Amino acid sequence: MSHDHDDDALRPNPDALLARMQRETAVARRGRLKVFIGMCPGVGKTYAMLQAAQARQRGGEEVLVGIVETHGRTETEALLAGLAIAPRAQFEYKGATLNELDLDAILLWHPPVVIVDELAHTNAPGSRHPKRYQDVRELLDAGIDVFTTVNVQHLESRADTVYQITGVPVRETVPDSVLDLADEIVLVDLTPAQLRARLAEGKVYLGGARAAAAAENFFKESNLTALREMALRYVAEHVDRDLRDLMRSEAIAGPWKTGDRLLVAISASPFSEKLIRYTRRLAATMEGSWIAAFIDTGQALDEPAQARLARHLTLARQLGAEVVSVPGTDVGETLLALARQHNVTQIVLGKPLGSRWRHWLTARASPVDWLIRHSGEIDIHMIRPEGEARGPRASLHFGSSRTGPREYVAATVVAGVVTGVCLLLSPFTGYWTIALIYLLAVVLASTRLGRGAMFYLAALSALLWDFLFIPPLYTFYIREVPDFVMLGTYFVVALVTGQFTTRLRERERAERWRQERATALYRLTRALAAGRSLDESLATAAELLKNSFGAEVAFWLRDTAGIAPHRASTFALDAKDESVAAWAFQKKQPAGRFTDTLPDAAALHLPLVAGQHAAGVLSLRLTGGALNLEQRELLDAFAAQLAVFLEKERAVEATRAAQLAAQSERLQKTLFDSVSHELKTPLTALAAALEQAEPDRSELQQAVRRLTRTVDHLLDVTRLESGLLRPAREWIDPGELAREAIGLARLDARAVTIHAPPQMAPVFVDAGLIEQALVVLLSNAENYAPIELSIRNENGAILFQVEDRGPGLAAGEEQKVFEKFYRGASQRTGGLGLGLAIAKGLVEAHGGTITAANRADGRGARFSIRLPLGAPMQLPADISSEPAA
Amino acid sequence: MMKATVALVIDDEVQIRRLLRVALEAAGYVVHEAGTGQQGLVEIAMRRPDVVLLDLGLPDLAGLAVLGRLREWSEVPVLILSVRDDESDKVAALDAGADDYVTKPFGTAELLARLRVAQRRARPAEENAVFARRGFVVDLVARRVTRDGQEIKLTATEYALLRLFVRHAGRVITHRQILREVWGPKSEEHRQYLRVYVTHLRQKIEHHPTAPELIKTEPGIGYRFASAEEDAKANSK
DSSP, X not given: OHHHHHHHHHSOXXXXXXXXXXXXXXXXXXXXXXXXXXXXXXXXXXXXXXXXXXXXXHTTOOEEEEEOOOTTOXXXXXXXXXXXXXXXXXXXXXXXXXXXXXXXXXXXXXXXXXXXXXTTOBOOTTSSSSBHHHHHXXXXXXXXXXXXXXXXXXXXXXXXXXXXXXXXXXXXXXXXXXXXXXSEEEEEOOOXXXXXHHHHTTOSOOSSHHHHHHHHHHXXXXXXXXXXXXXXXXXXXXXXXXXXXXXXXXXXXXXXOOSOEEEEEEOSSTHHHHHHHHHHHHHHHHTOEEEEEEEEOSXXXXXXXXXXXXXXXXXXXXXXXXXXXXXXXXXXXXXXXXXXXXXXXXXEEEXXXXXXXXXXXXXXXXXXXXXXXXXXXXXXXXXXXXXXXXXXXXXXXGGGSOOOHHXXXXXXXXXXXXXXXXXXXXXXXXXXHHHHHHXXXXXXXXXXXXXXXXXXXHHHHHHHHHHHTSSSTTSSOOOOHHHHHHHHHHHHHHHHHHHHHHHHHHHHHHHHHHHHHHHHHHHHHHHHHHOSSHHHHHHHXXXXXXXXXXXXXXXXXXXXXXXXXXXXXXXXXXXXXXXXXXXXXXXXXXXXTXXXXXXXSSSEEEEEEXXXXXXXXXXXXXXXXXXXXXXXXXXXXXXXXXXXXXXXHHHHHHHHHHHHHHHHHHHHHHHHHHHHHHHHHHHHHHHHHHHSXXXXXXXXXXXXXXXXXXXXXXXXXXXXXXXXXXXXOEEEOHHHHHHHXXXXXXXXXXXXXXXXXXXXXXXXXXXXXXXXXXXXXXXXXXXXXXXXXXXXXXXXXXXXXXXXXXXXXXXXXXXXXXXXXXXXXXXXXXXXXXXXXXXXXHHHTTTXXXXXXXXXXXXXXXXXXXXXXXXXXXXXXTTSSOBOO | OOOOOEEEEEXXXXXXXXXXXXXXXXXXXXXXXXXXXXXXXXXXXXXXXXXXXXXXXXXXXXXXHHHHHHHHHOOOOEEEEEETTOHHHHHHHHHTTOOEEEEESOXXXXXXXXXXXHHHHTOGGGOOSEEEETTEEEETTTTEEEETTEEOOXXXXXXXXXXXXXXXXXXXXXXXHHHHHHHOSSOGGGGGGHHHHHHHHHHHHOSSTTSOSXXXXXXXXXXXXXXXXXXXXXXXX
16 A cells, blocks of 8 residues: 555645646746845845846846836946836826826837836826736736746735734735746845945935935844845745745655645634745645635624725635635534535634633533634634734624624613613612513613624623612612522623624524625526527526616626627717726736726626636626625625526527527538539430430420429429419419319310319418419329319308329328428439429418318328408409490 | 511520521521621610511510510510529510410420411501401400300300400410400509409300310410410310
């Protein structure tokens, strides 16, 4: 077994190979990113970058300077010589003109290499992206190589460590995932002493006098040493990762851990941010993937908490985590279930704060204790909270339940009113009963109030009872032991009952929300499925979205050229939003309002992504403010549902088109085969007959007739299918119709017996067309004499019946014989198989029917044409009957 | 000796032109050819043909347009050459002044018969006051119709129809021409009844009304009263 194991370890891991291949092909399409990293400003990153650029230019590639801040340093400026410099986009902001990277100009220019200084820079409001690193991403996506610079303190995962070391908060950060894109990371290193010397010489740009003062603190030698170490470690980690990647795919045996997967539990607590960064670092070191999970216990979150939670989820996503949001009342159990589901090896938790009274009150172990006891083979990391003061501590406990000042006022009012009632009642009931009345009030109030207000109400009512009712009155002093016990018991019972009710209510609320969400999704699914057409489905969906989010809705569907607005939209987008929608579609990322990309657009644009493709874009113009977390989640679910629906529609459409194509191909082939056969046979006969010295005239005539019939049938069927056929009706004697048809079929009049009453009322038809239909039936019967043609009136219709003495129809052929190109088993050879189809079309154009059957005695076939008889003919009175001369 | 009849063939198909030249020259015609409508009009102006054979499907100018221009300055008899599927074009051409038509593929005998009838129209002096055929006599002056000596009573409409057929014996007459001649310009309401009148007329004048010998139907176009030649042929059988 151990041998096998070694083998496994040595064999290149297919997953790793695949991952590398994917990365390499992605790199082939993408531009290459080269990052110059330094420990702090002033180490000479820009200088190093420009040197590299000059080298590249000398190598024959054009280097475009997208944006570079030289801060007036001459030696840096000198390095710009010979490089093309892109124009800058200018933005007016608060009276100042800001110069920014002109992304569109560079994309248009499309140089092989572009220089973009200061990766962590925040763009001026109104730019396409709020952050410069997003611009860089787009440049890379466009296949342009990018040189850029960054300081280690701006790395998202290092930001709080830097804050801890230097005490200077870092405002501008770059997600580590951007650095992970880097194909090359160059460390620009300087010893702290050298840097301080440069600083003293004034060679470091600090951004004005005031900033310089603040910077003084930052550039302490101890700080610099720590920052330098951090930068070195970061680059080492990166190099390490590349190396290990290589080793694994090349099956170089070496010590590495595999398959580590981390799970971090996050919440709205500000502490979560640290947990996320910690886990990311841990995952990076272990070379493992990680999951950030938010367990939705159904507790209502106030607005700042929701915003914080959303930020945490985004941060985790930015740092490369898989983010999941799972509902569950028990955090511990849900986490563990999630961990097992995802084969997690390590769980990262925040160490709980404060006493355990709450868990004791709710008679349960804390989730942490429970997890540790039940985690089995999964390692648990406990992280100590720190920097907690930056966020409201209360939010970890009561604050997580929605308790605004209004609730405290309400609790006070309840206490006041109940106290008033109790004051009226106490002379009759005694003061112990009062406790029960208070308790009743607390229980009732708990169905409405949050946890904080509940606690407050329980405490307030206990004090009021003590002060106003327990003797001695108007003091908090209690003389009797039973009274004391009573008060204590009251407080605890009130608190616990209140907690339970509140918790119950929260759970109910969460349940209701889940139900609403499920209902909304169900209604959407049903609406989409029930629509008879895409238009109808989308119109219903728009209605539903409008009701659920109070927003105007626009749909954009993929077409050949990109995306096009759909009719079901309830508002029209302006040109700007249109371009934002196009961006969202192209990048398969949300854009517009409340997002990172072009947030000053009027609408929020969500790409409808199913599988590999974006099927379109859903645009919402929200009339209210930002969506809360739950709404946003629902919206995402809606978008996913819509995307799946659209993809399905497309698939169905494609299948239908393919079927149609196959069918028409088959028809084409049949047509081709029979036409070529029908044309070539008589032509061959003609050619052969003409070769002879004395051509057989009857042979020639037969061939010509056959050719003529083939061409006529083709012309007839074309006319029928073109829809140009409009019967020009006239009154005609049915007998005349029949006789003319016999003449047209070039049959000997004696070959056909006509059975018809002597006098028949004229019928109102297009004589030419009906004769043609009869000719088909008669020609088909030609070789099976004797032919009988009967005409009679039957049930308000006129019936023409052609009967022959041929082999008749095979079972089941009654319908098929009228299909195009159908050739009956018993049919004589030759013929296109179009005649009966033509006859059917002609008869149906008159509102009549044509049927086929075998004769009553079973010998021969019978074809019947039924034409409805309208009102009988009335000749115009004028000159119908006066005698001539 | 009579001067040879000059025929002009306007058709874009070389094969058809060659075929017609052979057939017509054998019958004593002098034949000229034109491959396009424009050239045809020029040829008519220069050669002054006695009869024109015009194909409806020309590449440059629709046959119908050639006919329209031609009729502005010439009364030359025109025979339309057409394919089976364009009845409406044939009717339009006949209504626009063409004298008759033959359908491709056609037999030489049929073509020559039609040509002779068309040429006759150009010599109206031949019209007689009395029309007689196989015991069937129409006295156009006395307005009397007899068959084998027995007088046939016709209504005014039937007589008007018969007179029209007789005067154009051998030539096709379109439904519209019949309607215009018999009922006058406001004749549209009668269109649907035309066949019924013809049926009535047949019952009175034909020996076998169910197998008419005098009034032949031209499907989709109109009627043709038996010509003297056809009659002679029928008699000789």
